[in-house]
Structure formats: structure tokens, C-alpha cells
Amino acid sequence: MEEKLEKINHILEALPYLIKYSGKTIVIKYGGAAMVQEDLRASFAEDIVLLKYLGINPVVVHGGGPEINQLIKSLNLNTQFIRGHRVTDEATMEVVEMVLTGKVNKQIVSLIQEKGGKAVGLSGKDGNLAYAEKFLMEFEDESGKVQSLDLGLVGQVNEVNPSILFTLQAEGFIPIISPVAMSKEGQTLNINADTMAGAIAASLKAEKLILLTDTPGILIDGNLVTGLNKQLIDGYIKTGDISGGMIPKVECCLDALDGGVKRTHIIDGRVAHSVLIEVLTNQGIGSLIE
Amino acid sequence: MEEKLEKINHILEALPYLIKYSGKTIVIKYGGAAMVQEDLRASFAEDIVLLKYLGINPVVVHGGGPEINQLIKSLNLNTQFIRGHRVTDEATMEVVEMVLTGKVNKQIVSLIQEKGGKAVGLSGKDGNLAYAEKFLMEFEDESGKVQSLDLGLVGQVNEVNPSILFTLQAEGFIPIISPVAMSKEGQTLNINADTMAGAIAASLKAEKLILLTDTPGILIDGNLVTGLNKQLIDGYIKTGDISGGMIPKVECCLDALDGGVKRTHIIDGRVAHSVLIEVLTNQGIGSLIE
Amino acid sequence: MEEKLEKINHILEALPYLIKYSGKTIVIKYGGAAMVQEDLRASFAEDIVLLKYLGINPVVVHGGGPEINQLIKSLNLNTQFIRGHRVTDEATMEVVEMVLTGKVNKQIVSLIQEKGGKAVGLSGKDGNLAYAEKFLMEFEDESGKVQSLDLGLVGQVNEVNPSILFTLQAEGFIPIISPVAMSKEGQTLNINADTMAGAIAASLKAEKLILLTDTPGILIDGNLVTGLNKQLIDGYIKTGDISGGMIPKVECCLDALDGGVKRTHIIDGRVAHSVLIEVLTNQGIGSLIE
Amino acid sequence: MEEKLEKINHILEALPYLIKYSGKTIVIKYGGAAMVQEDLRASFAEDIVLLKYLGINPVVVHGGGPEINQLIKSLNLNTQFIRGHRVTDEATMEVVEMVLTGKVNKQIVSLIQEKGGKAVGLSGKDGNLAYAEKFLMEFEDESGKVQSLDLGLVGQVNEVNPSILFTLQAEGFIPIISPVAMSKEGQTLNINADTMAGAIAASLKAEKLILLTDTPGILIDGNLVTGLNKQLIDGYIKTGDISGGMIPKVECCLDALDGGVKRTHIIDGRVAHSVLIEVLTNQGIGSLIE
Amino acid sequence: MEEKLEKINHILEALPYLIKYSGKTIVIKYGGAAMVQEDLRASFAEDIVLLKYLGINPVVVHGGGPEINQLIKSLNLNTQFIRGHRVTDEATMEVVEMVLTGKVNKQIVSLIQEKGGKAVGLSGKDGNLAYAEKFLMEFEDESGKVQSLDLGLVGQVNEVNPSILFTLQAEGFIPIISPVAMSKEGQTLNINADTMAGAIAASLKAEKLILLTDTPGILIDGNLVTGLNKQLIDGYIKTGDISGGMIPKVECCLDALDGGVKRTHIIDGRVAHSVLIEVLTNQGIGSLIE
């Protein structure tokens, strides 16, 4: 009986969060280890289903994982590299879309349904959810001049039409979104999953945007910083404390906040149930940017 | 972190019950120790609020507790006793109603709202929720002849109009009901809280009727019986294994089942969070009659 | 036939008022003789039910009447008096709440239902309808200094959440409200019924607030004044023409007008059907403040 | 004040009828003196508007009155007579339709709106409300053989589509219907207003069908019979007590009862406010057939 | 098969217009040859029904045609003429209303229903659709002084209540409106059908107002001008290129644009299916004023 009581007490500790987030939308970027490891996949799916039954509306945007590279390799595709970046040509884009939308997306849909939810997979193309434009990466060349690099079929979202998401949410479905979108000219473009999640969170004025990563959060001098804001982040980028792959992630969070999202989080997807820990416990997990 | 994870795992263990009871109605008869002890009152209120946020619709019917007797005593009311039963005359009925509807009911309403719910107190009179008729207790006299005993203003429900309950539920309110009802002739009648709960559960075709008692459940030879049905109960009554005050409780459960309630439970209100333990854990608690 | 025709003509004379008030809300403070005399109680209940069937939405806020004092006396409660005001201690507050919410309120609910309406009794606690804060009465002491007097558990409303009223109205129920509310700190407070009615009328942007009194209305030099406004009232208070217990009533009306109520009325509750006379005849009754 | 009170008492006497008929539909055949006399027209329009504001749904079907004959005469139309019946040829039908739908109907619509209602005029053609087929009058010739008489463009309703009526009622409009309908072959046909009213009442499963006539009701030996049923009527027709123009009226009532109308009435349209007297007073007026 | 394919291609060419006008309202003034010639009447009715089934909401306002004069002549009405204008006295107004509302309107309703639509005929009186005030024609007398001419019961619309139109549209009915309206004083007034259509289009913020005329559109030097705006029109009126009966038509269009209509058209009603040609083909027909 004590054990049962402990369990119930644990559930009750979540009550303040249920009250706070009831009916709200939480957008989760799903990727990295959480998508690769069998046990983490299961725990993530449970988290999403539980959120829905707790009266909170999760929206999942997933990345690709290693399965894209694997198929590219199996097909012996010659992908060109410029300045260390792989250029997405049409053949590669086709593989990317097939794997993201036809394989990874459906695995997530299936897993969530196995756990008791009703999931519907979408790409940015479905229901005109997202349009994108080609993205030219800018960099400074040796002489300090800004140059732009054409990485091929890589895009950034410039229009989101969330009506399909509202339609699905209202009827109890959980949207699972793969980061592919069309340009207005009809080209299929590969989108960075973090920025796709950010754009969708902004269009929904979400309560939270949660980015699952393979780090504990934002580390400064090796220590996790649990709370940040734009000013602090700008400082840390200048000092180089935030650098590399973390820069686009924090920028994505700041853009989402600008777009009307209430809170953004960079959390450790390698921890089982990290999404629920973030949403339902009072210490949370990872770094909060608001 | 381990601690958080344990908490989350405990929440997740409730998922199958959320899936099962989502959108369903559970009627709870609230009384006894759970209504007297400060800590049990708080834990009960939390249970009700949590159920509502979990998407389950609780309806509470409460009894009176010692507060009625206390006020009767303070007022030096002369209550007549016939064959050991107190007769409810008009002065007593007035006290009963004031305490039940004007004090106990509002305490429960306030407590639930303190915990984050939106509760609305009703008596059977409000919104024509329940009508009753005078109840004559039948007994065999010494010669074996069936006699009926007029206990005064004591009634049994003979009509329930649940539309006020549906109205409140649809807008997120939790109904808290005191066991008083009018007769069609305009008399105020005192109703047994268990049978009031049963009648209301039947009118709502509730998923569960839960009776909180000050026993672990139905005990046979001192051991808790976790599952019973009509046949078993009839047997136990004949053999005297079920006797005394437990007989009206099991009859109330059987009537509710007849009226369309799916499952009924007699559980131990002296255990903190016994309602949640019953609804959200797989061993449950107390005795199930179905 | 002539008699029938006269009756019909009388009904038809109400048509302009039906057209004017169809779908509108009228808040009525019910108290005094209208609540004590058997025949006036019946006529009041008929008025409320008729209004509802005429497509107008009545909301009733009632006072306490002599029944509170009676119970206080029966219980030999020692109530302290400061400067002539009874201090509401906890024991007294308990009695006040029981009588208002558990007895008076239910009598009104029952009576309205007997006449064919569907009434639901509420106190300020139900559905978080009203929150209050402790009210300190200010007065000038002999030296002219403003002092504040702690009358105990007496409060003034500082928050009204009318959603429970809209919910009930939309489904055809008539709300009957007792003037008790909680403070945010969890104390039960006794509220003046006039100001409770005014606060609720303002929260509903009611078409009318009607205060039933035991006077013909506002009397100046012994003559009824049928129409007043803020300017006139301020003048009459200065001259002492409006004084004593009438001051809080006219202030309550002015506050309600400030809060968005269209018209306020102080009428004679000792006249049978005074509410209907006010609403459905062209001379009206009592004093109009607008 | 006494006068006001009398007025209010008269309104209150209508309360039981408001409770009984709230939300119900009453179909009224309007014609005869009530449509010709200025004062009766006004009183009829008031009755209809009042019913709507009392929450009862009136539907009016009107006849033609003397205006048709007047225009026929002004146009010197040669109308043929067979066995005393005027034959409705195309020129006559055109006049009938113009007067009924373009003049009489709009006069009623305007009058009701002047009194505060929102009326919409329809003929059987609008919204496919009613289709009819040509009606051949049967009679016995001198030799006792049944012959049928072609009266030209005279029809009887054989299909009613009440959806336009439900649409209008739901938005607060009062339908005013002229007794003209098309055949499936596209011919415009003149319909008897009583039977049109009966067919529409049946399609709406109306609470009441009221036929306004220029008699006090059904008279047997010169005395008004206030209550009849099919059996009594059949007897009176056999004995000749009911004869002439009253026969189609009682048959229309019996057909409406067969079609699902709850009660039918033949009342005196020459009495001001006879509709309200019927609906809102306890003795009613005229003859009830049920 | 080629023939079928050609047909389908023709339908598909309409797709951009379906996308553009889906769910929008188009008000059509119907009159002239299109209302007189048998084949044009049929083609007009088909156009209206097709528009409705294509998801576009047509509203028809019709004129009177020669049938009014014919009945006036048959009745030998003495109509007075002042300065060449016929004065509408009461007898004439009665004829006008009967013909417009009781004959012409119902012919259109019937024809549309024959083609498969559900039409409901209204005049400005129904549902308080339109109120008008007497219109005094202003002109300069010989001395250059502005005089006003009383043409009797001729009005101009000064209030439109479109709720009856929204009610009918929402349930799939097509409103057919005759240009008759009441003054607030209760007089029936004859309204110019073009301006009635313009006022109704403005009240609905219609996508298009289409005036069917017996000309190809606006002709300048004998050539059709397909696109105009206020500035061009003002110029053409000054130069006299637009003159006579075309002036009120273009003014009606400009007023409608001012009132919120998106585009207005003056097109040739003598061309079969001119409405559909305007709405569904890319060259359109007639003159566009925007």
C-alpha cells in the first residue's frame, strides 16, 4: 500500500503543471539519441501519449537520424561537398524525403499509436502546412568579404499555415511532422528540423518549444546553465562560451520567443522521459530560454 | 534525476487508466473519516481535482458527519427515538439541511477550489436534481408480522434529473451534492448519502460508483474480498457474513449496477488518496462489486 | 368574455417591455418583508419564474432576514459589539453561512421550482463566483481623525467570475445567490447583499439592478422621487435628504452604473409583484437611478 | 397601484400556459372578419407578436378575403361557373396569386412588423414549401352516380417540405404563408387556406392548429360545443347537425390530428384577441377537437 | 470521346474562378430582355442554380418589366404625369407591388426551382430587409433654381438588415428580392431595382454586383469600354459620353463600390448565360467598374 501511495503522490505532484498547461500546445523537436535508441524511443512515445491524455497538446517535429546516410550510401549516391558541406542535389533530396516522410515519420506514428495515442504524420507539404525558400549560407571568405554558398535543395520556412494542425488537434489527433517543405516554385526543400519546429511553434503561439539534444543543455565552462535570456545568450556567443552547433539552436529558440512562443527549452534527449520531466516536475531539466 | 524518473514512471503507470476512463463519469460517496480528518480531507480534494484535470468527470455526494449531531446538541433539540431510530422531525430536518448544504457542502467546495478545481455545490433541490418520497422502514414485529416504521422526514430518491449535472460537467465544473431532496408535496427530506450517490450514478450511467467507508472493504472472516457479484453477495447475506451496516451499502451497489453503472466499489476512506489508488493503479483497493 | 379580453389586454400592454428586455439580464436583490411574508414570498417567486418564461434572465441575490438572529439566539452565541456594530466572529460566521446558504437559499430555490422554474442555489464560493477581502469600516473619531473598525469576518467583493452564471442561464436555470464569499486566504466572509447584487450585476453588464426594500423608494420630504442620477443624489446626501441606511443603497446603485449596469431601481418589496410592476408596466414603481 | 397589480395578476394567470407551450409551434389559419376589420387586424397582429415574444412559435396561413373578387371585377374577367362553382382559369389564377401573395400577404407581414415582430412572407412555392395536385370535386349527379368536377386550377397539397419554416423559426422570424402552390408539372394552383394550414401543421407536428372563423365555433342546436372528437363529429355529420361549410373545416381538423397535430380549434375570429384567449386563458374559446 | 473531353476542358477552364469566388456572394440585378424572353429566362435561371451548386452565393434583385404597365392599363388607372414622369399614387403602388411581389417574383422562384435550386422570394418588407424614405427628384427649373419634384410613392433605401439573407444563404436557399420597401411611417414605396440591388450588395459586402441591361455595357463612341473607374466615369459624364439612363446605373455601381462591394459590372442581359460568362470566363463580358 505504501508503494501505491508513493505512486499516487508522484502523480499528484504533477497537478500544478496540469493546471498550468491544460489545453496548451507544446512543440517538441525530436531527434538524436532519443530517436535511435530503442528504449528512448519507447519512452518518448509514452511521453507524447501521456501529455495528450493529460489535456496538453503535443506537436512533434522530427529530424532524420542516421537512416538517411545509410540509404544514400546503399545507393552509392555521389554527393558533392563544398567547403565541408554536403550539397543536396535532386537525387539526395529524393532519398531525404523518402526516409524522413516515408520511414522515420511512420515509425513514430506507429509507435505513438502502439502506446495508445492517435497520431497523424505530415510533411510540410500536407495541407500547405509550410512553404520554404532556398537558403544560401553566408560566410566570410579569406579577404573578409561576405560570400553566399549554394547548398542545393536546402530551404528555410517562410510561411506556415497551421489550420491543418488546429483541425487535427481539435479531434484528438497528434501531429507528427517531417521537416520537408515545398518552395512556391514547386521545388522540394530539406529544412533543418530545429528551425521547422521553431516556425511551427511560433505559428501556434505555443506554450513551449522543447528541443531534444544529445547534451544536458547549454553548458558554460562545463556547467549546465538552467535559465537564460537573449541578453545572456548574446554575451555568451560573443565570449565564445556558446559556439558551434549550439548557436543555431539558441537562435532558433530566440526566434521562436520573438514569434510568440512563451518558453523554450534545450534538454537532454538521452535521458529517458526527459520531455515529461521538463513539463511535469518542478526542477525541470536542461536549459530554459525565455 | 533518478528520483524524477521514478516520479515520471509512476505517472506513466497511470496511462492505461487515463486511456480507459478518459471522458467517463465517476460518482463518489464521500463521508466518514475521510471527511473528518484534516489530512484525509486535503488528500480527497486533491484526488477529485486531479481526476478532473486527467479528463475524468468526478461527481461527489457527501454525507453529514458529526457536525449535525453537534448542532442538534447545541440547540437542545428533543429528538424522539422509536425502536432505536431517531425520528427526523421538522426542527431536526432544518438543522440537517443547514449543516449539510450550508456548511459541509461549502467546506468541500472551498477545499476543492483551493486545490485548483472549479466546484459547484448542489442539493437535490437545485435544478430539480432529485425528488424523493417518504421512506417507511419495514421490520418484523415479535409476532413475525411486517410493520412499517415512520421515521419522519426521511426519504428515498424516486426521480433524478441529471441535466444540471451535464450542464456543469460540460463547462468544467465539479458537482458536489448534499443528500437532501424535496418530495413532490414540497417536504424537505433527508436522504441516505450512499443511496443518493447510487441513484445519481445510475442516472448518469456512470463508469464507477465508489463508496468511501471506514472499513477496508467487504470482509469475510476478517479477510478483504476484492471481487464480488450479486450471486456471491446474496450468499454472504444469507450466511450472515455480510451483515449490519454493510447490507445497505452492498444493496446500494447492486441497485446502481442494475441502473446501468459499470462497476461499483466499497473502499477504505481512511487510506489517503484511496480514490486515486482505486482509479489509477492496477491492483486497486477495497472491494469491487460488478 | 369581457373579463378574458381585459386579461389579454393587460398581457398585451407588457409587449413593449418584452421587446425591450428580451434576452437581457436583470439582477434582483431580494430581502426584507418580501422574504418574510408568506404571500409576498409566493408573489416574488412567481415574478421570477414569469420573467424567465418571458425570455428575460433574472438573477436573484438574497439577504438573510430574521432567521440568522434567531439561530444565533438559540445557540446563545456571545457576539461582541463595537460602537454599536456586531462583530462577526467565526462561530457567528458559521451560523450566518448555514442559514443563508443552507436554509434561506434553498427555500427560495424550492419556491421558484414549485412555481415552475428551474433554480440553482449558489453562494459566492461556488464555481469561484466571487472573492472578497476583509472590510474595515472607516469612521471619524471624536477628534475628527479617521479610524478603521475591524468588524471581523465581514467582506467586500473584489473579484467576480460570472462564467457559472452564463453556464446556468444558457441552459434555462435561474441562479439564486447567497451573499457569502471566500477571501483569497481561505476565510469565509459575510457580504452585504446589496453590494453583492451590485457587483454581480456589474460583472454581467445587467440591463437592470433592482433592490427590493421596505420603503416605497427614495423619499425626499416624504415624497417618492421616481428618477434620480448621480448629481442629484450627491446633492441630496449633502443636504441630508438622503441619509442613514439609504446611503449605502444609493451608493451601491451608483457603483453598479459605473460598472456597466444600464438602470438601477430601489423599489418597495412590500408591494406584491413589485418586480413585475417595475419591469412590465409603463409607470414602473419606486425610484429609478440612472 | 391596484390597477397595476390587477394587470400583473392577469399576466401571471398566463404563466401555466407559457410553461406548457414554451418552444412549441402553433399554426393559425387567418381569414374572415379578422382579416377585414381594421381593429381585428391590429389585434391579430399583436397576438402573433406576443406569442413569439412569449417563446411560442406561431405560423400564419392566410386566406384571401374580398380583395380577390374586387380585382377580378375590376378586370372584367369572365369567370365560368359550373354547378355554382367558379372555375379558376389561368387569368383568374394569376389574379388570385397576385392578390394573395403580393398584397394580402405583405399587408400581414407589414402589420406584424409594425407591432414589433420579424415576419417573412412565403407562398407554397418558396423554398419548395408545398407541392399540390389538381383537385377534382366529386359529387353525386341526379342519378346517384359519382361524378367529378374539374374546377380548373384548384389544388390540394400532397407534399410539404418544412425546412424553410424551421430555418426561419430558428432565427426568430415568423412565417406568413399564402395558400398557393405549384404542381410537379409546373402549374400554379389555388389551395383552400384551411387545408393548407392543416397540411403545414401536420408537417410541423404542431402543438395546435387554430382555424379563425366567422362563427363562435361548432354550434349544435344553436349552442357552442366546446369539446369534440372524431366519433362525436362523425355522429353530428350523419345527423346533419354539422353541415355545409363547417364540414370541410372539421375534416381539416381531423386530418391534422391524424397527421400528428396535438389539438385543433375552431374559434371566433370576430372576437378581438381570440387567438390569445384560446392559448393563454383557461376556459379558452370556441370548439376544441382532439 | 473528343467531344466529352472538350466539354470537360471547358468546365476545367472555370476552375480558377471557382477557387476565386468559392463562398463569396454575388448580387445580380435581373431585368429587361433577360426577364421577358422565354429562352433568356431559362438560361438566367440555370446560371443562378449553377452558381449556387458551384459554391457561390447568388442574390437576385429583379425589376418589373412590362407586366406592371399591362395591369395598369387593364385597370384603366389614371396615372398623373408631371414633367414627363409618372406619379405613383396609392392605386398604382398597389398594382406595382402585386405584380412585382405576387407575380414576377414567384415566376422567378418557380423557374429556379424547376432548374434544381431552392429559391425564396422576398420583398424589402420581409424580415425588415429594407426600409426606404420618399424620394424627391431634384431638377433645375428655367431660372436655374433647384426644385424638387414629388413623384408620389417612390422611395430610396435608407436601411438594409441583411440578417434574413444570411439566414437563407446558410441553409442553401437563394433569395429573390422584389424592389418594394416600407417607409418607417408605414408607406409602401416603389424602389428602383438597380439601386435596391446596389444597397443590398453593399450591406452584404458582396464580391460582385452585376446589372443586367439591354446594352452590351458602357459604350463610348459606339465602342464597349470593358474597364472603368470613378475618375474615368466622372470624365465621361462631363463630356456627355455617358448620359441618359446609363448615368443612374453607373452611379449605382459607384455607390456600391463605396459601400464595400469589390467589383461591379454592367453586362448584356440579351446574351444567353451572360451572368456565367461574366463570372466563369477570363474575358468576362460587358463593362467592369471597380
Next chain:
Amino acid sequence: MEEKLEKINHILEALPYLIKYSGKTIVIKYGGAAMVQEDLRASFAEDIVLLKYLGINPVVVHGGGPEINQLIKSLNLNTQFIRGHRVTDEATMEVVEMVLTGKVNKQIVSLIQEKGGKAVGLSGKDGNLAYAEKFLMEFEDESGKVQSLDLGLVGQVNEVNPSILFTLQAEGFIPIISPVAMSKEGQTLNINADTMAGAIAASLKAEKLILLTDTPGILIDGNLVTGLNKQLIDGYIKTGDISGGMIPKVECCLDALDGGVKRTHIIDGRVAHSVLIEVLTNQGIGSLIE
């Protein structure tokens, strides 16, 4: 102008079909040449968008086409063959799903959106749309004994949950479905697109099921048979007139009719706009089975 008129006449010839099919659902199996040829793909997408704008609800179920084989070949997958049938092992199933759901489906979605529709791609997994069970092909061996052949991950639909389709239709989205479904055991199964379309049509009680093929329809002795029923088909199968790949197609149609579909069609997808020709012209195209 004549040309425009011809076009309009062609549109009008479709009116009877719009009236007939307005608001109805039509399920179309899309495959074969219509999915391979550039011009036929475009014409098909136009057909689907036009249907939606005409107020008819299309649902598309597509097959795979040559793209599956191409990827299998590129990946050098060893697919086993038993008795001439390719066995779908896990590696093959993965390819099938990626191509169907991640490539072909999104191409159709994009194309429809390019033409102005709002399409949402689904597989049977999304929203629990369809569950399947493994399908064992039965055949007679040489000795005449019935044997069953395990073809691997090939399934047949045994449960359809159309709620996601109703959700999407109600908000104006066009569902595009790829023929992949899960078994209750969690296996991904490849479904024959014809039978998937039939099962979905039955679950929607569709007005029509249209199978696009690369034949003119059902040919008997080389002649197209335009109308058939179960009896005729049974006869033709016995005589061998219907044989080979046409047998499963006609059986799929018969099953759909059994399941509540009104009419089924086997039509020539090689003809441009064959879907619209079937739905909107009076001779239709191909073979009707009803």
C-alpha cells in the same frame, strides 16, 4: 462570344451531376498510366481539385507504379520469388513504404496543391485509418489440393477507422492515401491498392468507387460492356470472359457494393480527365458495376 457560350453550355450540362453528387464522397483508386504520364498526372490532379470545388468529396487511394521496382533494383535487393510471385520481405517492405508514402504520395499531394486544392497525405497507419492482417494466397496444387502461399508482408485490410477522413473532409482537405497498413501485431504490410480503395469506400458508404485502369473497362469479346451486376459478372467469370487481373478488380467492386458503396466503375485512366468524364457527363466512361 459563341465560343464562350459553348463553354458555358458545357459547364451547364454538368449541372444535373452537381445536383446529384453535391456533398457526396467519391473514392478513386489512382494508378497505372495516369500516374506515370506527365500530362495524365496533371489532368488527374485538376479533376480532383475541380470535384472538391464542385462540392463533391474526393478521396484518393494510390498505387505504387514503377518507382518501387526502380529503387529495389538500385539497392540490389534479393527478392525471392515463389510460384512467380515476389515475396515481400522486410527490406522490400521498407522500400515499398518509403516510395509509396514518402515519394509517390507527396508527389500527388504537391500536384493537387499546385492546382489549387488542399491535400493531406496519409498511409493506413495515420490516425489508425486501417489495420490489416497477413494474407495467404490460396491456390490449387497439381493434385487439386488447396494450398496457401505465404507471400511475406502482404496484407488485407480488416478494420477501417474513417474518423480521420471525416475530420479532414469537414475542413476542406482532400485525403490522399497510400496502401500501407499495420497489423495489430505491429507489422507493416503492403496492401493491394484496389482493395484498400474498396475497403475505404465501404467504410465511408461512398457514392462511387472508381478504379482507374489501363484498359477501357471490362471487355467481353473485345467489346466494352458499360453496365454489369453481380449475376452477369459471375457468369462471365465462369465462361472465362472475365479473367486474369480483371478478376480481383471486379471482386473488389462487388465487395464495395456489398459494403454499402452505391456504384462502382472500372474506367480507362489513359484517357485524360476520365474521372470528370465519368462523374460529369451523361454517357460516362468505362464499365459500371452496380
